[in-house]
Amino acid sequence: MMTEHAAHHGEAIDNIDRRIVAELSRDGRLSVRTLAERVHISRTAAHNRVQHLVERGVITGFGAKIDRTSIGLRISALVVVRVAADSGWESVAARLAELPFVEKVQAVSGDIDLMLTVSAPDHEQLSQAILRDIHVMPGVLSTRSHLILAEFDGRPPAQSLDIWRS
Template identity: 45%
Template sequence: MQWGVLDEIDLAIVRALRRDARRSVRQLAEEVHISRSSAHTRVRALIDSGVIVGFAAEVELAKLGLPVRAMLAVDTGASPEGSELAAALAAIPHVARVLTIAGEVDYLVEIAAPSHEALSEVVLRRVLKLPGVTSVRTHLVIGETEADPVDDLEPPGRGGGAPPRTGPVPTSPRTGPIPTRSR
């Protein structure tokens, strides 16, 4: 399998597993209308090629006692070099993710905390104390809407480019979301 090039069946498998990674190979084969052995071979190839990097349970953080979510915009005053600061940020309790970015700040840090007090503790006593951190802006998360860029992918030969998102995505019981084009 060439990296970055998936056929319609591979895309259907990836989409199906992103919707529910718990499904069995038998269920997956039935959904995309291929044999079980073909489904198994294709899933294995997607794993071996690095397209699929794992299967994980998504959890509701608020139900785990972490209802306060925030994004911290962390600036160092210089372009981030190496990953020492990113690793130090990731080691702080309640940090869910650290993104090294290009733009007005150097890092975006996602926090999931049990309280506003715990969030304040993370910002004031942990993040701002790290060597190299010059400023932190805290943005409270008040809602979340998910989108899946995998739904925008098209197999080779379909004209390339992603269709614009304009309302609900039509679906097919065979392949899941159907890519559409506006002309």
């Protein structure tokens, strides 16, 4: 997935880069040797391409996918936030992103401004996070919460890169 940084430099990723990104999005712990074998290039070429993708900001990090419930975050909600017009949504979003239990903040289009994913150990702590931290934050005009009852993984964007038609 290209970031603004990479896009500003006008460098598109080619089919080999797409396959590298797709393989690393499936398993970020792949060795360079295995990655090279999977995309049919030399180890040196694989190493150089990964380094270049990191330098360009296409690959922004390597991490583990964590199951929330296994670390005690048993309840999650999507919280829709409307921001007061004079508050500046970017500063409100940045402050919300720093709150405990807030996993993700996304700016969205339509009649809402921000969509938050919030996870907590139990209903009480989720309620406190929403009502005492999010809802009363300066600049937040209103919130609406939706409990997540079940989740199903789709295809992460980076894994679609290997099926693009150029």
